[in-house]
Amino acid sequence: MSVNAPRSIDEYLKQLRRALEGQDPALIQDALYDAEEYLRAEVAAHPGKSEADVLELIASTYGAPEEVAAAYRDTEAKVKAALKTPAPRAAGEGSGLARFFAVYQDPRAYTSLFYMLLTLATGVVYFTFVVTGVSLSAGFAFLIIGIPFFLAFIGIARVIALGEGRLLEAMTGERMPRRPLHPGAPASWWSRIGAMLTDVRTWTTLLYLLLMLPLGIIYFTV
Template identity: 60%
Template sequence: MNTTTAPGSLPTTIPVYLDQLRAALSGADKAMIQDALYDAEEYLRAEMAANPGTSEADVIASVAGSYGAPEEVADIYRDTEVTVTRALQPPAPPKRTSLLGRFFGVAADPRTYGALFYMLLSLATGTFYFTWVVTGASLSVGLLILIVGIPLLLLFLMSVRLLSLVEGRIVEVLLGERMPRRPLYTQRDKPWMTRLQELFTDGRTWTAMLYLVLMQALGTAYFTIAITFLAVSLSLMAAPVILLLGHAGAFDVDVINLTPDWPWLWPVCFLAGFLLLFGTLHLARYIGRFHGWLAKHLLVRTPVV
């Protein structure tokens, strides 16, 4: 249910304030909206805790001048987001118009190497995420019949949120996709059963868990693709050099036999490896974009206005 009051009117409760802030940020990046809502709710609830005898309306009215009205806070976050994004973004590679320029220009894009490193790292992170989710879910559900089962399940679901936040930071740093820098806000003074119910009814808990489980298969695929293509391309480039230096007598790739008797194959082999290496960089960049899109949709809550 939308509790937003009329635009321009001062909200009287924290949920109404957050609804107005969410509406004022409509159209912005949903990861940035999550950060803004977390900061606002944390600040307002801290003010409520510091003034126990004061109503929500009075607390919000008192902080409107220091923290700002929802529309003012939204403008500040939009301006800050632009400034921070410009400061954190690596220098954009020069635009190239020719086909060869676009093909070889991938080597000048820093995000290419971030995506390639993410593909190599994802085998370790994916294995850890999968093991954590499967083990944690099995233990917490299996122990629900005991008194320790409920707090254990709560801790497990909260750890899923924490892991999704950590993974989001990795994705933002290596793949360049804007991800939340704050978790979803949780009132620490709520009873365990209430917090557990909120985690169960929040769809982002389950999509984050799905993402962490999928990372096992995706990480294995990413790592295999990166290692295979890099190994083949670098081997093709190194083989003629090794033969020229006299350190090897033969190198077989499928039906191609690079013996000293067939020197005309040496430059062909080197060129094939060279082109395959740049093709691998393009593939890594496309995989990085796809995975950034996947992480954004599974790990970030879609704002409801």
């Protein structure tokens, strides 16, 4: 094991993040999730070994942080090249008028327009979901089902947000996270619940789902 080799999962993830510096944040999130998921599974599978020993054991199979980062960059470049929409022939050449009308030859322009129209429908669904979920959570607060219902509501909202990101990427080509943030080292249910409720992304997700309705109305009207 080299001198700079990580001795813990957290150190491995820090080195991987540094190696991916400058890349799309969504790619970094996906890479960190995959790495942490794999490493923690390997540590759990070798209870008699320390994290350093397990990292040394799997170094040849999973790779060093720099190698993993290079693999993700290479894969991302290949995926982008495969999914890239062919540029309109008039783009970048000819008169200014030709370049202006070149947008009508770009398929992404139409899929993005469709997404903006679709936002009105999804916005209604998301808005109804959040308002209903918050209202019922408040109503059930003093009942035994109140806490489980609220936690289920929050969990579903996070899943919806991840699905919305995948839809946005498919329609517009904008890279979005394909995996959620990893929950980290194994912890008790109460610790996980506390982390979820104190995570600012939980509440910004609900705010985003609420804002989808007015945004959808604006997109549809414009």
